[in-house]
Amino acid sequence: MRKSINRAFKWYYQQRYKGIRHFMEHPHQVQESLLKQLLQFTKHTEWGRRYGYRDIQDAEQFARRVPVNDYDGLKPYITRMMHGEKDVLWSGQVRWYSKSSGTTSDRSKYLPVTSQNLKKCHIRGTWDTMSLFYHNRPDARQFECKSMIMGGSLYPFEPYPKTTYGDVSAIMIQNMPAVGRPFFTPDFKTALLHDWEEKLEKLARIGAQERNMVMIGGVPTWTVVLFRRILELTGKSNMLEVWPEFQGYIHGGVSFTPYRKQFEAFFPSDQISYQEIYNASEGYFAVQDDFSRDDMLLLLNNGVYFEFLPMPEWDKPNPHAIPLSEVKPGENYALVISTNAGLWRYTPGDTVTFTSTAPYRIKITGRTKQFVNAFGEEVMVENTDKALAVACQQTGAIVSEYTVAPVYFEEGQKGGHEWLVEFEREPSDEERFTALLDQALQANNSDYEAKRSKSLALKRLRLHALPSGTFHNWMRSRGKFGGQHKVPRLANHRQYVDEILHFLGNKV
Template sequence: MRKWINRSFRWYYQQRYRRIERFSRHPHEIQRALWKQLIEAGRHTEWGLIYDYRSLRDPMAYGKRVPLQNYDELKPYIERMMMGEKDVLWNGTIKWFSKSSGTTSDKSKYIPVSRQNLFQCHIRGTWDTMTLLYHNRPDARQFECKSMLMGGSLSPFEPYPKTMVGDVSAIMIHNMPFVGRPFFTPDFETALLDDWEVKLEKLAQAGAAEPNIVMIGGVPTWTVVLMRRILEITGKENMLEVWPNFQAYIHGGVSFRPYREQFRQFFPDDKVNYQEIYNATEGYFAAQDDFTRDDMLLLLDNGIYYEFLPMDAWDQKEPQAIPLWEVETGKHYALVISTNAGLWRYTPGDTVMFTSTDPYRVRVTGRTKHFVNAFGEEVVVENTDKALAETCQLLNATVTDYTVAPVYFKGNGKGSHEWLIEFEKPPVDVDAFGQLLDANLQKINSDYEAKRHKDIALECLQIKSLPKGTFHSWLRSKGKIGGQHKVPRLANHREHVEEILEFLEK
């Protein structure tokens, strides 16, 4: 029976793939039509009346009239929506609000998730991901076996309990189509528990008892913790001894590069696929469509109109974003989105680089606030992830997590970068590791190389090796334990580093 169901889904995904081919072949027409739909939907809202959406005729006029928005600028409107006001940023009232991970801030951001955004963006993006998975491997068995859920939690918004808030993963699980529910484990009550550590143990127990799991999705940081616990429970050497039919890990949230070696140890079989997705709190933006590449296909018909702000214009007083049809490969852009939940020309804070424009494929390169540029070196997360992965491979080391901050000039001293690294498998010589890491970073980033030339401006980076579990414990102390919470990779200040070091001393 299950084999027949899986064959039915495989046929369905073949039909869905035609839609993906269509927006890949006609990206500009799709995006222009989508822009028009969004403007039509928003013209009667308070926001649409303020900016006179009725008179807008094309995306160029829209870009000139509506300024770029960050969360603080939209926050007053969102707070009113959370209290039940209708027709503010989007039509009608919105019941669901996704809670941002708030990686670098104790304050949470609440992002509206309209019914259209939920089903035509987030859930559609999930279907697109499965379509691409089945297209890449026709032997996929998601609807013949079981997949494991690692979701967040939901709760009523205390000032107005009719509004529900939680991780976007929890909102998606709660609204999952019934046709898909029998193929997931654990039960939905467990998947939506709010105590992450209790949930993690229940997930591990369920995973240890279910040999027929073929897929799991989640942020690598927390998936590693789960896998370790399952191996501890079962006493097995690797996860293929626990899940012999395993086929695919769907990952996102952070770069997979630092974790690839750990997952090779978990799944020592080249037949296991790793599919990257770009599913943010604000929308489901992209998914890996070709497993031989390291980039993702931009999903162009899921309720989001895209613009891109060149990073060299980020700090300008009135920066000008460009439409999709003007982007170039190899350049860093800050993402700008207009969504079917009422985020108008919103900057979620991610930076991307196009690797292809036919079709449009991207890589996430970091965050607009996650970089180190204290000395003009312009180091971004993509640089550090790549340099670290190459160094680990050469010196047979494995990293669990890391964060980087500048070390500022003191007196006649020179600046440098300080790396706090938690090793799963430490190198034989940490100093040699640091020197090679520094050399690899210079190869990748010419600005860093220039500042390091003959130690004129910067000295070799410094590494402090942290005890295992430090980052996990630090996040827990901040109340940031769970699937979407992540260690900030880079910062152009020392607040996180000093806080972690102080936490370690205590």
């Protein structure tokens, strides 16, 4: 029976793939049509009336009339919506809100998740992901076996209890289409538990008993913790001994590069597929469509109209965004999105680079607030992830977490970078690892290489190997322990590095 069900889904995904091919081949027409639909649907709202959506004729007029907004610009409207007001940023009343803590601010952000955004962005993005997984893996068995989900939690909004907020993963679980529920574990009550440590333990015990697991999705950081606990409970040496039917890991939230070696140890087989997704609190933006590549296909028909800020525009008070048709491969851009959640020309803070424009494929390079540029070196998360991967490959080390900050010029001293690194497997020679890391960073960032030339401006990076569990314990101490919270990789200040060193009792 299950084999027949899986065959039916395989046929369905083949039909869906035709729609994906359509926006790959006609990207600009699809985006132009989408923008018109968004404007037409919200022309009667408070925001639509304010900016005259009724008579906007094209994308150029839309860009001239509506300013680029950050969260602070939209927050007053969203707050009113959370208290039950209708027709503010989007048509009707919005019940669901995704909570995004970010990594560069202690302030939580609440993003509206309209019924259209839930169904035609987040859930549609999930269907697209599975369509592409089955396209790459004709032997896929997601609807024949079990898949595990690692989600967040939901909470009532106390000032207006009809409003519910939480991690976007939890909102998606709560609203999962009925047809998919029998093939996922755990049960909803467990999946939505508030206590993250209790949830991890229950997931581990379920995972230790379920041999028919074929797929799991989650943030790499916490999936690693889960796998370690399952191996403790079972006494097995790797996860394939626990889940012999396993085929694929769906990952997102942070770069997979620093975690790849750990997952290859968990699943010592070249038959395991790793599929990256870009499902943010604001929308389902992209998914890896070709498993032989390391980039993601931009989803152009998921209720999100895309624009992009070139790097020189990031800090301007009135930045100029360019349309999709003007992007160039290899450049760093900050996302600007207008969505079926009522986010208008909104900057979520993520940065991407295009690897292809036919079709449009991207890589996430970091965040507009996560970089090190204290000396003109313009180091992004993509650079540090790649450098770590090279150093690990050449030394056999495995890194579990890290963060980087500048070391500022002092009297008679040169500047540099300070790395706090937690190893899963330490290098036998830490000095050699540090030298290789610095060389690799120079090799994939020409600005850093120029500043490091003959150590005239920057001295070699400084590395501190941290005790196991440091980052998780530090995150717990900050009240940021759970599936949607991520270690800040880079900062152009020393707040995080100094906090962690202080947390360990070190003198800075």
